[in-house]
Amino acid sequence: AQSVTQLGSHVSVSEGALVLLRCNYSSSVPPYLFWYVQYPNQGLQLLLKYTSAATLVKGINGFEAEFKKSETSFHLTKPSAHMSDAAEYFCAVTGRGSGNTGKLIFGQGTTLQVKP
Amino acid sequence: KAGVTQTPRYLIKTRGQQVTLSCSPISGHRSVSWYQQTPGQGLQFLFEYFSETQRNKGNFPGRFSGRQFSNSRSEMNVSTLELGDSALYLCASSLGAVSGGPNQETQYFGPGTRLLVL
Numbered sequence: 001a002q003s004v005t006q007l008g009s010h011v012s013v014s015e016g017a018l019v020l021l022r023c024n025y026s027s028s029v030p031p032y033l034f035w036y037v038q039y040p041n042q043g044l045q046l047l048l049k050y051t052s053a054a055t056l057v058k059g060i061n062g063f064e065a066e067f068k069k070s071e072t073s074f075h076l077t078k079p080s081a082h083m084s085d086a087a088e089y090f091c092a093v094t095g096r097g098s099g100n101t102g103k104l105i106f107g108q109g110t111t112l113q114v115k116p
Numbered sequence: 117k118a119g120v121t122q123t124p125r126y127l128i129k130t131r132g133q134q135v136t137l138s139c140s141p142i143s144g145h146r147s148v149s150w151y152q153q154t155p156g157q158g159l160q161f162l163f164e165y166f167s168e169t170q171r172n173k174g175n176f177p178g179r180f181s182g183r184q185f186s187n188s189r190s191e192m193n194v195s196t197l198e199l200g201d202s203a204l205y206l207c208a209s210s211l212g213a214v215s216g217g218p219n220q221e222t223q224y225f226g227p228g229t230r231l232l233v234l
Contacts (some may be wrong), residue, residue: 032220034222036225041227042227042228043120043206043208043225043226043227043228044206044208044225045225046222046223046224049220049222051220090159092159094220099172100172101147101164101166101171101172102147102149102164102165102166102171102172102210102212102223103149103161103164103172103174104149104151104159104161104208104223105161106151106158106159106160107158108158109158109159
């Protein structure tokens with residue numbers, strides 16, 4: 001069974017600083033991994049996903065994440081935070097078997113605060 | 117292309133009632149997944165429908181049910197509402213390809229229906 005853990009429910013950075021949101025997964029086989037962002041009163045928007053092609057994945061709005069099998073991690077980074085990045089971020093995992101079809105397993109989320 | 121739409125956006129019900137929520141997927145998408153989002157439990161998978169058939173199911177009681185129509189629109193129903201059912205209910209659509217690894221497809225989420233049970 002897959003699971004995902006997001007370290008830190010709340011992260012605060014200054015505008016222009018590096019953003020690092022941590023995600024560790026548990027899976028017996030290489031999983032598919034996703035990062036989503038949720039703004040207040042909205043649904044989730046995909047930032048990027050890992051599907052076993054390149055281990056460094058580039059997404060929208062300057063975000064990227066690196067799949068590290070040895071560390072079972074998929075941390076999300078952005079070199080320079082912008083005020084508009086303030087939102088809740090979710091890491092999600094799914095497996096490859098038919099029993100995982102359509103099913104994303106989410107972490108508890110990390111709220112990113114960006115200070116001026 | 118229009119995104120995923122959900123209706124209604126807000127609902128207030130009382131305990132014991134039932135409720136039906138609707139989700140219209142992106143045109144051409146055949147898979148619809150439903151999720152419940154609460155502050156305590158986070159985002160949890162309810163079920164997924166593809167070609168009018170439930171293809172996967174999460175660990176929710178039988179009070180939670182769903183269906184999908186031939187145009188891929190989906191509804192979920194919650195019967196005998198409990199206070200703990202208060203949540204944001206999100207649906208997501210994807211192509212749902214039968215071959216080629218549907219699990220890696222992006223799920224596109226709607227804005228959600230916020231249900232309050234009093």
